[in-house]
Amino acid sequence: MARAVTPRTKALTTILAWAIGLLIFFPIFWTILTSFKTEAQAINDPPLFFSFDWTFENYAVVQERSNYSRVLWNSIIVAGGSTLLGILIAIPAAWSMAFVPGRRTKDILLWMLSTKMLPAVGVLYPIYLLFIELGLLDTRIGLVIVLTLINLPIIIWMLYTYFREIPGEILEAARMDGAALRAEILYVLTPMAVPGIASTLLLNVILAWNEAFWTLNLTAAGAQTLTGFIASYSSPEGLFYAKLSAASTMAIAPILILGWFSQKQLVRGLTFGAVK
Amino acid sequence: MGHIALNQVTKRFGEVTVIPPLDLEIEDGAFVVFVGPSGCGKSTLLRLIAGLEDVSDGRIEIDGHDATATPPAKRGLAMVFQSYALYPHMSVRRNIAFPLRMAGVGRAERDKRVEQAAAVLNLTDYLDRRPGQLSGGQRQRVAIGRAIVREPAAFLFDEPLSNLDAALRVGMRLEISELHARLKTTMIYVTHDQVEAMTMADKIVVLRAGHIEQVGSPLELYRAPRNTFVAGFIGSPRMNLLSGAEAAKHDAQTIGVRPEHIAVSTGDGLWQGRVGVSEHLGSDTFFHVQVDGIAEPLTVRAGGEVAMHHGDRIFLSPDPQRIHRFDKAGLRLT
Numbered sequence: 001m002a003r004a005v006t007p008r009t010k011a012l013t014t015i016l017a018w019a020i021g022l023l024i025f026f027p028i029f030w031t032i033l034t035s036f037k038t039e040a041q042a043i044n045d046p047p048l049f050f051s052f053d054w055t056f057e058n059y060a061v062v063q064e065r066s067n068y069s070r071v072l073w074n075s076i077i078v079a080g081g082s083t084l085l086g087i088l089i090a091i092p093a094a095w096s097m098a099f100v101p102g103r104r105t106k107d108i109l110l111w112m113l114s115t116k117m118l119p120a121v122g123v124l125y126p127i128y129l130l131f132i133e134l135g136l137l138d139t140r141i142g143l144v145i146v147l148t149l150i151n152l153p154i155i156i157w158m159l160y161t162y163f164r165e166i167p168g169e170i171l172e173a174a175r176m177d178g179a180a181l182r183a184e185i186l187y188v189l190t191p192m193a194v195p196g197i198a199s200t201l202l203l204n205v206i207l208a209w210n211e212a213f214w215t216l217n218l219t220a221a222g223a224q225t226l227t228g229f230i231a232s233y234s235s236p237e238g239l240f241y242a243k244l245s246a247a248s249t250m251a252i253a254p255i256l257i258l259g260w261f262s263q264k265q266l267v268r269g270l271t272f273g274a275v276k
Numbered sequence: 277m278g279h280i281a282l283n284q285v286t287k288r289f290g291e292v293t294v295i296p297p298l299d300l301e302i303e304d305g306a307f308v309v310f311v312g313p314s315g316c317g318k319s320t321l322l323r324l325i326a327g328l329e330d331v332s333d334g335r336i337e338i339d340g341h342d343a344t345a346t347p348p349a350k351r352g353l354a355m356v357f358q359s360y361a362l363y364p365h366m367s368v369r370r371n372i373a374f375p376l377r378m379a380g381v382g383r384a385e386r387d388k389r390v391e392q393a394a395a396v397l398n399l400t401d402y403l404d405r406r407p408g409q410l411s412g413g414q415r416q417r418v419a420i421g422r423a424i425v426r427e428p429a430a431f432l433f434d435e436p437l438s439n440l441d442a443a444l445r446v447g448m449r450l451e452i453s454e455l456h457a458r459l460k461t462t463m464i465y466v467t468h469d470q471v472e473a474m475t476m477a478d479k480i481v482v483l484r485a486g487h488i489e490q491v492g493s494p495l496e497l498y499r500a501p502r503n504t505f506v507a508g509f510i511g512s513p514r515m516n517l518l519s520g521a522e523a524a525k526h527d528a529q530t531i532g533v534r535p536e537h538i539a540v541s542t543g544d545g546l547w548q549g550r551v552g553v554s555e556h557l558g559s560d561t562f563f564h565v566q567v568d569g570i571a572e573p574l575t576v577r578a579g580g581e582v583a584m585h586h587g588d589r590i591f592l593s594p595d596p597q598r599i600h601r602f603d604k605a606g607l608r609l610t
Binding site for chain 2: 172
């Protein structure tokens with residue numbers, strides 16, 4: 001029997017949900033608001049809500065001082081490249097784990113995920129040295145490789161969950177119909193898993209876009225991404241709140257827009273397989 | 277061509293032997309039905325022939341060539357699955373065309389053959405729909421269409437009708453039989469339903485626990501079951517199997533007599549008993565009778581108009597020519 005929901009409970013939970021939503025959104029909102037203030041107004045006490053002189057000056061300064069478009073391009077390449085490379089490795093990996101599991105498949109999956117629990121700083125030194133040795137320091141290709149490896153466990157896990165939902169008989173039917181392994185994955189499995197693959201792609205783009213530890217530590221000026229761009233405005237001295245806010249807004253805007261338009265896919269992706 | 281031979285084929289899953297060494301020969305053009313209770317290994321055997329499972333030991337030959345290690349895609353066999361296993365993201369047309377596309381058949385030829393198959397299976401009006409928009413029977417026809425376009429050496433059917441309702445099942449049974457009559461291609465059909473086995477097969481293979489209990493035509497199995505298992509499995513309602521004193525009178529451990537080979541009378545007969553449940557089918561009536569001196573309740577078939585009721589005393593006489601005798605091991609005595 002469905003649980004009865006009174007109009008009062010419904011109103012209360014709606015208000016609560018909105019309150020929590022606004023609370024979470026507030027820092028982003030405040031950042032965007034601050035980006036339109038002057039530096040003096042930005043630190044005004046009491047804080048100014050809407051009664052200030054709106055200005056685009058911060059955006060102009062930020063663009064002028066650091067090359068936003070180049071940094072944005074770096075972010076796009078690193079996030080897009082690592083996602084693409086990751087998915088190319090993850091599809092066959094998830095295929096084999098979902099459809100021809102061995103005795104140790106579950107262990108491998110868990111082991112892969114456990115690498116995500118390792119503090120990144122623990123492997124910073126060896127990776128840094130490797131990067132110097134291989135000439136990958138401050139290169140986009142270096143970041144693409146490292147972010148692919150960092151996010152691969154999550155991509156494989158998500159795809160594995162999706163693939164498990166696809167009836168094995170359909171793949172067997174493809175085999176009986178004369179499809180070799182490549183054709184089976186290309187024409188049958190992948191199109192059937194498109195929603196899953198799409199949300200995995202999205203999530204991974206967002207994770208790679210927001211990744212700060214490796215992008216800050218392995219780049220200088222050349223391959224700097226938007227996270228580095230924001231960080232360069234956070235300074236213990238001087239008055240940079242408004243500019244920092246403008247830089248942050250410019251950094252998060254693309255991913256915010258992407259996330260807004262794909263939230264349905266994302267939510268489906270994150271809860272897929274939770275219930276039949 | 278579709279001659280399939282299994283030589284000492286064995287299948288083990290880890291320590292468990294599902295199919296002990298098994299020999300079987302399937303002639304070109306035959307309609308062979310694997311039948312048995314669930315878990316008897318009939319589906320596994322079919323999947324071994326398909327190549328979807330690896331053989332642990334032994335040899336599978338298709339048209340004289342060793343196909344034991346050939347991947348399923350290269351065996352030239354087509355399979356129809358219980359769940360239909362259609363490609364949900366493709367239209368009916370593309371589903372049926374898929375094997376041709378995999379075989380590298382050109383577009384014009386592909387279209388022609390899809391249209392032909394669709395015409396045979398009454399699917400012409402549905403070619404541009406997705407499987408999700410079709411009924412169960414139509415989906416099954418698409419699955420069959422996908423199998424026939426590629427003109428395989430043999431068709432493999434894995435319980436293809438068990439997801440359909442009863443009326444549709446009878447219709448599809450006929451369609452598959454007609455298809456076989458027209459194509460004359462080898463068909464191997466797995467089912468747990470002995471009615472399907474009896475009505476469709478040229479040759480029935482009765483399986484139990486991976487063993488072949490008997491191979492023969494439907495009537496051979498009906499007339500001369502090799503053991504009590506086959507006797508009980510083939511025929512509906514099942515054969516009455518009696519042991520004890522009644523069997524001893526015939527020098528056997530067990531005797532069997534089919535419900536349709538027992539005459540019912542209100543006047544006299546060999547056995548006397550009391551009517552239990554009656555099942556009126558219209559054309560026939562099945563009486564469950566508790567006979568005096570026999571432990572097992574008997575099932576008896578009578579005409580549809582025979583009026584007997586719960587508790588009535590009746591007389592039964594088995595046809596002496598049609599009493600099957602079995603020894604201690606359950607094997608047929610001649």
